[in-house]
Amino acid sequence: MEMRxxxxxxxxxxxxxxxxxxxxxxDIARDCGISKKTVYEHFVDKQALIDEGMQQLLNNHMAYFNECIVTTDNAIEEMVRNMKYVTHIAKTQNPVMLYEIQKYHPDTWKSVESFKAEGILCNIRKNLERGMTEGLYRQHLHTDIVARMRQLQLEAAFDPIQYPADKFEMHTVMEQVTAHFILGIATLKGHKLANQYLQIKEDE
Incomplete structure (x- = not known):
């Protein structure tokens, strides 16, 4: 199991x-310092490695988001921490990987789409509900609509057509769109917290 x-x-x-x-x-065998035969003893083919690797990656993301719910003091801190995590992922992961999986491995891509719908979207909706309960977000938000709006924001931040890398830094884009989103749904109490977590000056 350790070798696998x-x-x-x-x-x-x-x-x-x-x-x-x-x-x-x-390439994988050489990097591991083992024979290709050993790799095939544990994985039937490259597709199996792609499938299991992607599933592990998505599971790790979901585990972080779930942990964030119980280790943060409030909904705004949770959203800001998730934003920083997503920014870190963007810096350490070549976007080519997801592009190639979508183009050449459609069955594997289905798990990514499922993660977006059942993982990310559900997580955003829970955060909105938490924030309303805590009095940090405005009451009576239509969580299905607002959650989808936030998801579209996140996806746009990764779009090189909208935010080309030679003109925009990912962390700046994420901070700006997250601040815009939180301040748009926050109560006065929520604004004060957002200013602290996002280090926004009061006169801004």
Whole structure:
């Protein structure tokens, strides 16, 4: 089992760095310091590695979001921490990986789409409900509409057409759209907290 996890970890790291198309089973074996035969003893083919690697990645993301719910003091802190986490992921993961999975591995991409719908969207909706309960977000928000609006914001931040890398830094884009979103739904009490977490000056 230890060898299997080692192979999977190596493959996932290489996929995140170089994308999935250009990484071969030989590349993975060489990076692990083992034979290609050993890799095939644990994974029937590259597709199996891609499937399991992507599922592990999505599970790790969901675990972080769930942990964030119970380790933050309030909904605004939770959203800001999630924003910083997503920004970190964007810096450490080559966007080519997701592009190639969507283009060349449609069955694997279904799990990503499912994660967006059942993971991210559900998490945003829960955050909105939490914020309303805490008196930090305006009451009577239509959570289905507002959650989808936030999800579209996040997806747009990753869109190189909307925010080309040579003109915009990811962390600046994420901070700006997150501040805009939170301040748009926050109560006066929520605004004060948002100013602290996002380090927004009072006169702004």
């Amino acid at each position: 996890e080692r192979i999977l970890g190596t493959a996932l790291r290489m996929f995140k760095t170089y994308g999935v198309k250009g990484v071969t089973m030989f």
